[in-house]
Amino acid sequence: MDQELRERVQREAEKHALFNALKYESDADVGAVMGPLMGENPEFRPHGDAIPGVVGAVVAEVNEMDTAEKRARLEELEPDLVEELDAEEDAEERVLPDLPDVEDYEQVRMRLAPNPNGPWHIGHARMPAVIGTYKEMYDGWFVCRFDDTDPETKRPDLDAYDQILDAIDYLGFEPDEVMNASDRVEIYYDHARELVEKGGAYTCSCPAEEFSEMKNAGEACPHRDKDPETTMVEFEAMIDGEYDAGEMVLRVKTDITHKNPALRDWVAFRIIDTPHPREAAAEYRCWPMLDFQSGVDDHLTGVTHIIRGIDLQDSAKRQQFVYDYFGWEYPEVVHWGHVQIDAYDVKMSTSTIKGLIEDGELDGWDDPRAPTVASVRRRGIRGQAIVDAMVELGTSTSNVDLAMSTVYANNRELIDDEANRYFLVREGVEKQVVGGPDAGHPPVHPEHPDRGDREIPVTDGVVVEPDDVPANGKRVWLKGYGCVRHTRDAFEYTGDDISAVREEGVDVVHWAPADQNVPVRMRTMEGDVTGVAEPGFADVPEDEMVQFERVGFARVDERGDEATVTYFAHP
Ligand SMILES: [Zn+2]
Numbered sequence: 001m002d003q004e005l006r007e008r009v010q011r012e013a014e015k016h017a018l019f020n021a022l023k024y025e026s027d028a029d030v031g032a033v034m035g036p037l038m039g040e041n042p043e044f045r046p047h048g049d050a051i052p053g054v055v056g057a058v059v060a061e062v063n064e065m066d067t068a069e070k071r072a073r074l075e076e077l078e079p080d081l082v083e084e085l086d087a088e089e090d091a092e093e094r095v096l097p098d099l100p101d102v103e104d105y106e107q108v109r110m111r112l113a114p115n116p117n118g119p120w121h122i123g124h125a126r127m128p129a130v131i132g133t134y135k136e137m138y139d140g141w142f143v144c145r146f147d148d149t150d151p152e153t154k155r156p157d158l159d160a161y162d163q164i165l166d167a168i169d170y171l172g173f174e175p176d177e178v179m180n181a182s183d184r185v186e187i188y189y190d191h192a193r194e195l196v197e198k199g200g201a202y203t204c205s206c207p208a209e210e211f212s213e214m215k216n217a218g219e220a221c222p223h224r225d226k227d228p229e230t231t232m233v234e235f236e237a238m239i240d241g242e243y244d245a246g247e248m249v250l251r252v253k254t255d256i257t258h259k260n261p262a263l264r265d266w267v268a269f270r271i272i273d274t275p276h277p278r279e280a281a282a283e284y285r286c287w288p289m290l291d292f293q294s295g296v297d298d299h300l301t302g303v304t305h306i307i308r309g310i311d312l313q314d315s316a317k318r319q320q321f322v323y324d325y326f327g328w329e330y331p332e333v334v335h336w337g338h339v340q341i342d343a344y345d346v347k348m349s350t351s352t353i354k355g356l357i358e359d360g361e362l363d364g365w366d367d368p369r370a371p372t373v374a375s376v377r378r379r380g381i382r383g384q385a386i387v388d389a390m391v392e393l394g395t396s397t398s399n400v401d402l403a404m405s406t407v408y409a410n411n412r413e414l415i416d417d418e419a420n421r422y423f424l425v426r427e428g429v430e431k432q433v434v435g436g437p438d439a440g441h442p443p444v445h446p447e448h449p450d451r452g453d454r455e456i457p458v459t460d461g462v463v464v465e466p467d468d469v470p471a472n473g474k475r476v477w478l479k480g481y482g483c484v485r486h487t488r489d490a491f492e493y494t495g496d497d498i499s500a501v502r503e504e505g506v507d508v509v510h511w512a513p514a515d516q517n518v519p520v521r522m523r524t525m526e527g528d529v530t531g532v533a534e535p536g537f538a539d540v541p542e543d544e545m546v547q548f549e550r551v552g553f554a555r556v557d558e559r560g561d562e563a564t565v566t567y568f569a570h571p
Contacts, residue, residue, distance in 0.1 A: 442480025
């Protein structure tokens with residue numbers, strides 16, 4: 001091999017070694033470099049025997065560099081490869097599919113349009129998770145618009161407005177704007193008047209059933225052809241409260257013979273006698289239907305992309321008629337399937353959860369048995385863990401299942417480092433310890449020796465969980481203390497030679513002192529559990545996460561007089 005060829009081999013090998021090391025965030029190795037090197041450079045093949053030696057030296061040099069040096073060097077040798085690396089990294093992070101036709105808009109603008117008829121169940125977290133993530137992807141914008149124009153059947157819950165904004169914040173997003181549809185009723189009236197003037201709507205006093213029969217037969221009702229002036233007078237009378245509920249509606253004139261009957265002359269406004277719970281909107285009786293209200297708002301707020309359930313496909317088609325009358329462009333729409341959730345006995349439905357709370361079967365929206373945002377939050381699950389799991393589900397039109405185990409795995413990664421270790425013994429059995437040291441000293445965190453060791457006294461005996469008591473004559477390893485043998489009714493210390501565990505298969509168990517312990521009540525999805533924790537647990541501040549070894553992660557909720565209340569997060 002002459003000098004020139006050797007230099008070329010070195011140069012090519014270095015590029016591959018740098019690229020590999022950066023891509024996999026690890027050391028480069030000769031084998032991984034040889035394949036592409038020989039594949040791309042057939043002229044090297046006659047020198048096959050000598051090349052691994054040259055490559056080996058290059059790889060060793062590359063492995064001496066830190067990441068910044070590797071990047072700088074690759075930038076120097078082959079800038080395209082650095083770009084390729086960055087693109088791959090972006091693709092890994094970006095699990096959501098691209099939104100349609102993004103390039104046609106100056107800014108991606110979306111809306112989160114919750115109905116404030118109750119706090120959120122976990123399924124509701126999907127929309128902010130996905131919209132918030134798209135906002136980050138495209139440097140976009142989103143409004144949180146409370147679609148609260150049905151004071152009767154989907155009656156707003158006055159507390160839910162703030163609870164929903166809180167939930168969005170917990171998930172890690174902030175709306176660029178917040179608005180209530182019930183503050184915008186005059187705007188909907190003005191648009192309805194304009195629509196009437198354009199001949200796009202008519203007031204109709206047909207009883208609902210009669211209209212439905214005519215509509216299904218593709219026949220116009222007698223009111224369809226009235227002149228806009230009459231309609232205007234009657235619509236103003238609707239606004240002024242001159243009709244009772246059911247006496248008069250305003251219909252959008254669509255196509256009375258449309259092949260989809262759901263699109264034929266749909267109701268845009270109706271009378272609701274029940275006053276709106278918000279004082280600012282309590283006087284209104286003439287209310288827009290959701291399709292009219294949201295259609296107008298989406299246009300006025302410049303929404304470019306709508307994400308909605310596949311079950312609402314007709315909405316876009318209904319609203320298209322209004323958009324056509326006004327000459328507006330309809331936003332891009334992504335329809336997605338339903339999300340189901342496992343692990344819960346309680347159905348993920350606002351009305352079901354509300355009912356169970358009213359009946360006293362659940363303690364509230366944050367009861368750990370309720371599949372709600374408030375309950376997972378109280379258990380110490382980070383919003384990010386939910387967002388990541390939701391984003392992973394994508395936006396396909398098929399129904400998807402959210403596995404809580406995915407949320408738990410995400411959360412474990414987020415909290416493991418900060419969660420210090422403690423022992424919690426549930427329904428413990430007491431044993432005296434004979435011989436051995438006065439205290440055990442397990443580490444505060446196995447990966448952070450700097451946090452030191454705990455001190456757990458054994459002089460007054462210990463408690464262990466019933467299943468952890470070995471048969472008489474058998475041994476068990478009290479973690480952080482040592483090995484004990486169950487003799488008659490006590491634990492006899494037999495030493496701290498770890499080979500008992502590693503070679504003889506003695507079980508390692510958690511334990512707590514029989515005295516000087518901290519009573520704990522732990523709330524779980526299966527009901528409450530009681531037990532005692534080691535003394536050091538008394539110093540953990542409220543709201544902090546801990547790991548009860550061999551039990552799982554929990555959030556310290558409240559220091560009560562009788563017991564510390566904790567919420568179980570996950571194993
Ligand atoms: Zn009619």
